[in-house]
Amino acid sequence: MRSTSVRADVLCLITALIWGFAFVAQRLGMDHIGPMAFNGIRFALGAAALTPLALRSMRYPPPAPFLAGAKDGFPWLGGLLAGAMLFTGATLQQVGLQYTTAGKAGFITGLYVVLVPLLGLFFGQRAARGDLVGAVAAAVGLYFLSVTEDFTLAPGDGLELIGAFFWAGHVLLIGWLSPRTRALPLALAQYAVCSALSLVCALLFEDTTLAGIRGAAWPILYGGLLSVGLAYTLQVVAQRDANPTHAAILLSFETVFAAVGGAMFLDESLGARGLFGCCLMFGGMLASQLWPKAPVRPGA
Template sequence: MLKSNILLLITAAIWGSAFVAQRVGMDYIGPFTYSGIRFLIGGLALIPIAMWIKHWQAKQLAKGVVRNHEPKEGGAGLIRASLICGVVLFAGVTLQQVAMVYTTAGKGGFITSLYIVLVPIMGLAFKQRAGAGVWLGAFIALVGLYLLSIKSDFTLSYGDFLMLIGAFFWAAHVLVIGWVAPKYDPVVLSILQFLICGVLSMGGAVIYETIVWADVMLAMDSILYAALMSTGVAYTLQVVAQQNAKASHAAIILSSEAMFAVLAGWLILDEVLTVRGLWGCAFIMTGMLISQLLPELRLRRLTNNVS
């Protein structure tokens, strides 16, 4: 359990610091170009990792560590699921990447992390129940968003607004993944959705941007960090860690991604949040934790009462 939690914490640190890489990349190339190259490299880099995971799972199955291992579906159904996931991912990624031109890595990390609260609320459309803890957490996170991003004239900056809309797409992506993942191999699904997102982003780059190879090379360090570390390494660590970690623990640990985004922005880009902004971050983090912890505590209490 401790090993899994440490791996999840490393995953959150990589994802959080990737906001800095995304921010730096915008100094040289457009958001579509950055996302296109990032996800094409990331998807291709996952192929050998997928082969290793398959080999590892086969060994675990042979040892009897994994039981009731059922083969996943493939074919046309997998392609359709990958297209849906890839399109939703493309929407979230595009909004996030464009927003990074106008906002800081730290604020981007915290606003994006609101998807953790939005998932159960948006799940109401799929007849998923949201308890009092979720609503309380959402309210506290909303107060945090106000402190972090709302100006004196009660408006959001352009970058923060795009990041907030993107959070809804990240929440939708979580819901879609939750719907299709049980049917298909999650690693293969990830590879295909990353490649689809990359192709769509490159299409946007061709239409809306001018791709200059020299500028791409200037941004290549930040692209490779986001593509290989955030996509390949972090994803692999998450898959391995969640074999043994509790889902509630995993969600809480991964939510620390936002704090790592602020820390990385401060250390690398000299980004500084105001006291008001720091309070906003604290409220958002509290709201996220409450939305995760209270439903879990209520479930445990009900289980204990039944037993």
Template structure:
């Protein structure tokens, strides 16, 4: 059990690093193509990259059919994959569109607010929200103000668009947490990427002009975000969450925001004002506080009733 937990935590840490650096690739990739075209191509590549992995894993598990009894029905797999795909499409679409107008570092920290929203959305699932979560929410609001709100109490267009996507990222976490223990993680990952790519393609055909030459000009960022970020990182997320407490998962994944700022500074030369840096620090503290387990609640009860 301990080995499984450590393996899950390692996979989630790698996921956070990859997600953080992906903000840079996403921003650079849109120098030539629109956000929906970029998203459609990267998810299509991510979908295709999983096919050989699924086939290989299928052969390795051929002699372990008895272990497959722990998986849910095909209906669970389809519903889980479809729900994940829809949440993923909206989350990444808002994030990608927002990156046109804001920095990779700021987008990373704003996106990390989904970790704070996870417990709040849990209210609709009849789960108790503890005091530490409300403290985290209050700190997150203060941090968001310092990071995003300018003089005249205005939030920039890009920051607001990225902020809208946090609701869908929080939903994505909850959906995975519900379905991942029941189904084959790789197959659910495949379905969610396929659904997200189709929805993105429909959106791209509706509002953007798709040119093959422009896609080729963005080949580097597309391949990185398609194979490494989509094919590897999102799959690591599903596999990692299987053997890790949801609270621990959320804390590890929140490190994505730190890696986003660091990669933005190193690779794009981005910088932040002192006010924005303080906002980032407060938001990061808020994310950690919101996900720390309550001392008064045993782990088993927390997993079932308290987020």
């Protein structure tokens, strides 16, 4: 049991590393093609890479057949729901990256770690003190990171913030679905849904050329094969066995890797004000997960 938990933690950390550096690839790719086309192609690549493994896993019975949604046992309903959530979060993130830095996008997206327990309030879960402390620290950090001295919020930062709510919803949904259905077919289904929705939007709203796709080939390959095909699949597999607190903390390191990648490959600098905000946000993320989980009692 211990080895299973350690393996899940390692998978979560690898996922965070790949996702963090994916912000760099996502920015570089949009030098050549639009955000919808980039997402559509990379999620299609991720789905294609995962298809052989997903089909092979169909030999085994799902943990909860009543969730399969079809006689063949493929998780159609779960994939549709997760894919729609994934599409919304990925679209907001990708469009927002056109107007902000990779490092800032990573830290704002990372707010989903704090938002996950707070959104649980809508499902009757009570917030612990650490969740409240973490939310306050993250909100103050977001102010220093994203709000300028003349009290304006950059459009890209606002889109990333809205997207963080959808990433939190996606984590909650995957956490509920993963133990109840086949992990790999679920991952494949959500990639296919996200890719289809993105490509339709690209056809309607963007002018995508073959030359542009060739120019963005390496970022697309990283975003498709590693960030989608590998990392999202590792998330689905890891969350079956990972301690929820461990998973959230380790996945939050995506924010650190995004800032490091932006500095290394894009010459980005957050400045003293931004770094202070990042420290507060990261501290809030950790407080939300490490604080003792005794619920707040009324009047306390």
